[in-house]
Amino acid sequence: MIVAPGSASLENLQAIMQGEVLDLPAGWQAPVEASVGALAKRIEQGEALYGVNTGFGKLASQRIGSADLAKLQLNLLRSHASGTGALLPAPVVRLILALKAMSLARGASAVRPVVIEALLALLRADVLPAIPAKGSVGASGDLAPLAHLSLVLIGEGEAMVGGAVVPGAEALRRAGIAPLALGPKEGLALLNGTQVSTALALAGLFTARMLLRTALASGAMSVDAARGSDTPFDPRIHALRGQPGQIRAAAALRNLLEGSAIRESHRTGDTRVQDPYCLRCQPQVMGACIDQLDHAAQVLQREANAVTDNPLVTAEGEVLSGGNFHAEPVAFAADNIALAVAEIGALAERRIALLTDPALSGLPAFLVREGGLNSGFMIAQVTAAALASENKSLAHPRSVDSLPTSANQEDHVSMATGAALRLVEMADNTAGILAIELLAAAQGIGFHRPLTSSPVLEAALALVREQAAPWDEDRLMAPDIAAVKRLVERGAFAQLAEGI
Known part of the structure; x- marks a missing residue:
């Protein structure tokens, strides 16, 4: 099922929950790549950019050196994966993956196309991140649950594969998906958003x-x-x-x-x-x-x-x-x-x-x-x-x-x-x-x-x-x-x- 970013119908969304595979139309990468390039220029100019070369939340005033930008995004995923409770059901996780991919593909988030492709690959392979249901207050995005989702993209966390929960690295290996190395802002873009509350x-x-x-x-x-x-x-x-x-x-x-x-x-x-x-x-x-x-x-x-x-x-x-x-x-x-x-x-x-x-x-x-x-x-x-x-x-x-x-x-x-x-x-x-x-x-x-x-x-x-x-x-x-x-x-x- 091909759905252009920003144009999903309720019927599309329900079909994804029921197992329909999502594809994006040809040419979707162009605005995404443009946003990545625009952000790179701002970083080169030495500007303080929230969550890119600063800390998060109350720590936004803390500048981060260029050598630590990748570590900043990695630390974000690990520290924010603090959910608890039963795991979200598979149909809801499918929809979360699709919503996150379509949102990032709008080209306003400065993430590389490879990040979106990885989300779609998980959905296509039915490798579903194990996301604890509780831990979000619905502002600053659904941070904790989306952190659990995002960990699987980098080969950490856990995922549901064929009804069993396995380590994220094993889930990627079985599906033939390479783990991501996050670029500037990509961890933040993955965590910031209302996709979990919206899917539920x-x-x-x-x-x-x-x-x-x-x-x-x-x-x-x-x-x-x-x-x-x-x-x-x-x-x-x-x-x-x-x-x-x-x-x-x-x-x-x-x-x-x-x-x-x-x-x-x-x-x-x-x-x-x-x-x-x-x-x-x-x-x-x-x-x-x-x-x-x-x-x-x-x-x-x-x-x-x-x-x-x-x-x-x-x-x-x-x-x-x-x-x-x-x-x-x-x-x-x-x-x-x-x-x-x-x-x-x-x-x-x-x-x-x-x-x-x-x-x-x-x-x-x-x-x-x-x-x-x-x-x-x-x-x-x-x-x-x-x-x-x-x-x-x-x-x-x-x-x-x-x-x-x-x-x-x-x-x-x-x-x-x-x-x-x-x-x-x-x-x-x-x-x-x-x-x-x-x-x-x-x-x-x-x-x-x-x-x-x-x-x-x-x-x-x-x-x-x-x-x-x-x-x-x-x-x-x-x-x-x-x-x-x-x-x-x-x-x-x-x-x-x-x-x-």
């Missing part, structure tokens, strides 16, 4: 979109299970408000429910005037989530194509110190994704609670006959409540936090990396909630037989039934939840609401 946030975005589509399918199933009305999804309602996400969500719910015999059976004679909010207000809540995710997608696509290191070298040869490494846009985007993921799960949990309450659903208590002898979905709803509650705590904005670093030189930071990291746990919780709703809604629809739901929702029900039999009497619930959750995570139900 993009991974969270792609998962959140899948969960949202799944929740539209499970929510539509719950409408039929509770014999709810589709009037709240009438396009005239949503046109009068004009919120684009809301209009799209309502259309999706109409499409999912179209052709339901269950719905037709209670168009007349139903004494209920309005359904509870968890059914009736799905377009408003899910639509707001759609809009949040769309905005986050725009921010993250821009960031994925950006140059975010420091200092930058202009086409005219100027060296500019700035702050593009500050990941505040990513932090806000990740926080907004977290809000959407939390709300997707919270609304689904309320639908589960409705289905298990006979006063609201008209179904047997806890969706099982012979209640009392059987507890049915009683504790499955409790599990969903626990997961939804946990997500509420995790959704607290990380971007409002800041701790000064580097002896107060770096006195405001974004916490973007932590903001994006927590999306993994939140998505896992929401996938569990949606699995429980799919099981509960399938059980509820079963009580309306021989009436059928819509063709699309019957297909969703069939997917559930391939993993879990109807609940006739109490049995182990956890295996059923786990089996359906695996389907959720693979996007099996999200495919039924494509286009959102």
